[in-house]
Amino acid sequence: MRLKGFQKLTSVDDALQKFFSAVVFRKPRTVAVQLDSALNRVLAENVVAEVDLPRFNRSAVDGYAVSASRTVGATQFKPKVFRLTDNSRIGAEGTKQVWTGNVIPEGADAVVMLEDTKLAKERVDVWTQVTPGENVSKKGEDIRRGDVAAEMGTRLRPQHLGLIAALGMNSVKVYDKPRIAVLATGNELVELGNRLQGSQIFETNKLVLSALCRDLGAEPLDMGIARDDVDEIFEKLRVGLEKADAMITSGGTSVGGSDLVPDAVNKVAKPGVIVHGVAMRPAMPTALAVVKDKPILILPGNPVAAMIGFEVFARPLISRMLGLKRTEPRLTVEAKMTRGIATVLGRRNFVRVRVFPRGDELLAEPVSARGSGMISTMTKANGFVIVPENREGLEEKEQVLVQLFDNVEG
Amino acid sequence: MRLKGFQKLTSVDDALQKFFSAVVFRKPRTVAVQLDSALNRVLAENVVAEVDLPRFNRSAVDGYAVSASRTVGATQFKPKVFRLTDNSRIGAEGTKQVWTGNVIPEGADAVVMLEDTKLAKERVDVWTQVTPGENVSKKGEDIRRGDVAAEMGTRLRPQHLGLIAALGMNSVKVYDKPRIAVLATGNELVELGNRLQGSQIFETNKLVLSALCRDLGAEPLDMGIARDDVDEIFEKLRVGLEKADAMITSGGTSVGGSDLVPDAVNKVAKPGVIVHGVAMRPAMPTALAVVKDKPILILPGNPVAAMIGFEVFARPLISRMLGLKRTEPRLTVEAKMTRGIATVLGRRNFVRVRVFPRGDELLAEPVSARGSGMISTMTKANGFVIVPENREGLEEKEQVLVQLFDNVEG
Numbered sequence: 152m153r154l155k156g157f158q159k160l161t162s163v164d165d166a167l168q169k170f171f172s173a174v175v176f177r178k179p180r181t182v183a184v185q186l187d188s189a190l191n192r193v194l195a196e197n198v199v200a201e202v203d204l205p206r207f208n209r210s211a212v213d214g215y216a217v218s219a220s221r222t223v224g225a226t227q228f229k230p231k232v233f234r235l236t237d238n239s240r241i242g243a244e245g246t247k248q249v250w251t252g253n254v255i256p257e258g259a260d261a262v263v264m265l266e267d268t269k270l271a272k273e274r275v276d277v278w279t280q281v282t283p284g285e286n287v288s289k290k291g292e293d294i295r296r297g298d299v300a301a302e303m304g305t306r307l308r309p310q311h312l313g314l315i316a317a318l319g320m321n322s323v324k325v326y327d328k329p330r331i332a333v334l335a336t337g338n339e340l341v342e343l344g345n346r347l348q349g350s351q352i353f354e355t356n357k358l359v360l361s362a363l364c365r366d367l368g369a370e371p372l373d374m375g376i377a378r379d380d381v382d383e384i385f386e387k388l389r390v391g392l393e394k395a396d397a398m399i400t401s402g403g404t405s406v407g408g409s410d411l412v413p414d415a416v417n418k419v420a421k422p423g424v425i426v427h428g429v430a431m432r433p434a435m436p437t438a439l440a441v442v443k444d445k446p447i448l449i450l451p452g453n454p455v456a457a458m459i460g461f462e463v464f465a466r467p468l469i470s471r472m473l474g475l476k477r478t479e480p481r482l483t484v485e486a487k488m489t490r491g492i493a494t495v496l497g498r499r500n501f502v503r504v505r506v507f508p509r510g511d512e513l514l515a516e517p518v519s520a521r522g523s524g525m526i527s528t529m530t531k532a533n534g535f536v537i538v539p540e541n542r543e544g545l546e547e548k549e550q551v552l553v554q555l556f557d558n559v560e561g
Numbered sequence: 562m563r564l565k566g567f568q569k570l571t572s573v574d575d576a577l578q579k580f581f582s583a584v585v586f587r588k589p590r591t592v593a594v595q596l597d598s599a600l601n602r603v604l605a606e607n608v609v610a611e612v613d614l615p616r617f618n619r620s621a622v623d624g625y626a627v628s629a630s631r632t633v634g635a636t637q638f639k640p641k642v643f644r645l646t647d648n649s650r651i652g653a654e655g656t657k658q659v660w661t662g663n664v665i666p667e668g669a670d671a672v673v674m675l676e677d678t679k680l681a682k683e684r685v686d687v688w689t690q691v692t693p694g695e696n697v698s699k700k701g702e703d704i705r706r707g708d709v710a711a712e713m714g715t716r717l718r719p720q721h722l723g724l725i726a727a728l729g730m731n732s733v734k735v736y737d738k739p740r741i742a743v744l745a746t747g748n749e750l751v752e753l754g755n756r757l758q759g760s761q762i763f764e765t766n767k768l769v770l771s772a773l774c775r776d777l778g779a780e781p782l783d784m785g786i787a788r789d790d791v792d793e794i795f796e797k798l799r800v801g802l803e804k805a806d807a808m809i810t811s812g813g814t815s816v817g818g819s820d821l822v823p824d825a826v827n828k829v830a831k832p833g834v835i836v837h838g839v840a841m842r843p844a845m846p847t848a849l850a851v852v853k854d855k856p857i858l859i860l861p862g863n864p865v866a867a868m869i870g871f872e873v874f875a876r877p878l879i880s881r882m883l884g885l886k887r888t889e890p891r892l893t894v895e896a897k898m899t900r901g902i903a904t905v906l907g908r909r910n911f912v913r914v915r916v917f918p919r920g921d922e923l924l925a926e927p928v929s930a931r932g933s934g935m936i937s938t939m940t941k942a943n944g945f946v947i948v949p950e951n952r953e954g955l956e957e958k959e960q961v962l963v964q965l966f967d968n969v970e971g
Binding site: 186187190191204205206207209211251252253254288292293294300301306308309310311312313314316317318319320321339343344347349350352353354355356358359360361362363365366452453454458476477479480482524525526527529530556557558559560 | 596597600601614615616617619621661662663664698702703704710711716718719720721722723724726727728729730731749753754757759760762763764765766768769770771772773775776862863864868886887889890892934935936937939940966967968969970
């Protein structure tokens with residue numbers, strides 16, 4: 152029993168550093184998927200162009216393909232005259248009509264735009280001079296055969312799918328989604344859909360943490376609720392770690408003064424708990440553990456603390472497990488504090504704020520500093536401000552960086 | 562045949578205004594979904610709390626529940642003494658141990674934190690005075706019965722799911738995903754997986770436009786490729802409009818000078834094409850149409866233009882069809898141009914840039930102004946800068962707002 156708080160808190164940066172150096176990151180499994188199912192997956196290979204793009208010299212405009220040298224000196228008053236042909240090869244005085252995307256015929260090295268010409272039967276008057284290559288997309292100008300079109304570790308956005316398809320590839324190798332087992336603990340918790348009795352409450356953290364995992368592109372596994380019992384937690388941990396690549400728990404980090412989940416984790420295998428108690432607010436009772444090379448993130452049961460703990464520890468962890476080159480930044484905006492707020496020196500404080508526009512600027516209104524148990528503060532807020540350990544608060548009108556987790560309403 | 566360009570271009574703002582006033586926005590269909598499938602769906606009802614949250618006065622800390630008035634004057638040197646009980650009701654001199662989240666027993670109105678007490682058998686010494694309500698989360702303090710916990714038109718983020726679950730709701734009514742039929746047109750196009758001949762190229766726009774739809778939360782329907790033939794396009798439009806709530810086409814807006822898709826659209830039904838030719842760059846040949854109250858977005862075949870046209874017209878359109886309260890803003894950052902770039906006066910120019918950090922600031926490097934046919938420019942770029950109609954370019958070192966469509970690499 153550790154009734155009266157943690158002896159020593161680890162700083163957020165040290166906690167992250169210790170955790171990340173203890174986790175053994177294996178190369179994620181890979182899987183081939185069709186391009187039309189690959190949106191937002193993470194590329195597990197360098198996609199190398201097997202062809203030039205464009206595959207041939209192609210017209211960039213609607214017009215007439217010509218030999219540029221023959222247009223020198225052409226003006227509206229002294230047009231150069233070309234002879235229209237439909238062959239795939241034009242002579243020095245020949246020209247061929249081309250639409251955007253058409254192959255440039257042999258013998259031509261430029262295209263005169265339609266509006267700079269006049270057609271009369273087989274004869275085309277050209278009013279302007281063009282330089283070699285003008286209005287031509289050269290073979291390989293977009294991508295050259297052998298070039299890396301998309302790098303391993305890229306999250307595939309619509310434009311990447313388009314480029315890969317243009318190269319003629321139908322499927323890509325992506326990393327398998329990391330499986331994250333999500334467990335809630337607490338005697339007071341009841342699964343949604345049941346009736347509450349006494350001081351019971353509905354379990355909500357699994358739902359929120361699973362949604363956060365899913366949003367990042369990981370696959371959450373529901374491990375249910377464990378009662379406040381080390382053996383029951385131990386058993387759920389054992390199964391979770393067998394099925395999943397990592398585990399996130401909520402609650403039981405400092406229940407009635409006892410560390411149920413950390414104790415159960417330490418029973419499973421070495422090295423077990425690496426950090427317990429982080430110098431942050433909320434989510435101070437967070438613990439970080441590694442068992443059989445797999446990371447376990449032990450979050451407080453408090454819903455707001457669980458979300459902030461996920462943000463700080465699970466987001467970079469899962470990004471790494473996804474195979475991403477780096478953690479994707481959250482949308483960040485600058486805003487001005489509507490009022491000052493006190494924070495705790497020596498802790499990294501995550502202050503929930505509601506950002507809203509006022510005239511030309513964005514304002515950030517602190518949302519109820521009171522009780523991180525208030526889940527509604529997470530929907531009233533749309534972002535948070537990080538107040539570093541060496542500060543005791545934020546001042547009214549202070550310009551702050553807000554990390555958004557929801558839209559700013561107009 | 563309209564061989565030499567558009568007679569008249571409509572400004573982007575006018576085009577949006579005309580389009581949006583011609584579309585008849587019906588209230589989207591609604592569907593009930595379980596909370597664990599509701600992530601990123603759009604709420605079709607106001608979620609009203611049927612209970613108070615918390616449901617009862619609850620301890621916000623681990624400690625002892627007391628009557629605050631009895632603690633007046635308590636100090637470490639002159640503690641107030643309470644008698645420990647386990648009843649659901651305490652007397653004036655009684656106290657009951659409570660953990661975070663426990664019901665406050667009757668007769669108590671505050672909780673003294675564990676660290677401010679000393680327990681000896683049945684006797685609890687309290688070293689500090691507390692005020693009524695201290696360390697207590699009051700019934701209804703988080704959400705009061707009858708309050709709107711989440712508003713109709715909200716995109717359900719993880720925190721909304723948590724709050725709704727805390728209220729005991731298992732499912733919510735969300736809007737059905739709008740169905741968007743996506744059609745590509747062009748004789749040169751071949752579906753992925755086939756072999757190319759002559760000047761054929763792989764169709765990529767359907768893939769990209771469908772992914773963009775999916776990312777917003779709409780459901781794309783693949784209408785295949787239509788050849789450059791008004792009757793074939795007409796038939797695909799007819800089927801698409803029957804199956805879907807809106808349609809997006811690419812190509813055939815100005816093919817070899819003829820307006821195949823606009824002509825086919827006008828054959829389907831009134832009012833047909835409302836805008837054709839927009840004062841923007843790229844995507845100038847964009848057309849906007851309404852047929853049987855359903856919107857049709859007719860995009861150029863050029864892959865870059867198709868994406869930008871989607872961004873400008875489909876994003877606000879689909880946001881509205883999703884039932885969202887407002888179009889969700891793109892992630893926007895400020896950056897400094899690495900070099901100047903010329904744009905066309907009288908057009909709204911969408912300049913692709915690659916944003917990257919350099920020291921403390923973000924720089925924006927224009928990505929090949931040349932040829933909007935170069936699909937690789939969309940993966941080299943990670944955002945775009947809008948240059949308004951009354952400007953002729955951006956200057957070197959100019960501070961610009963970049964709308965990101967991919968991550969900024971660190």
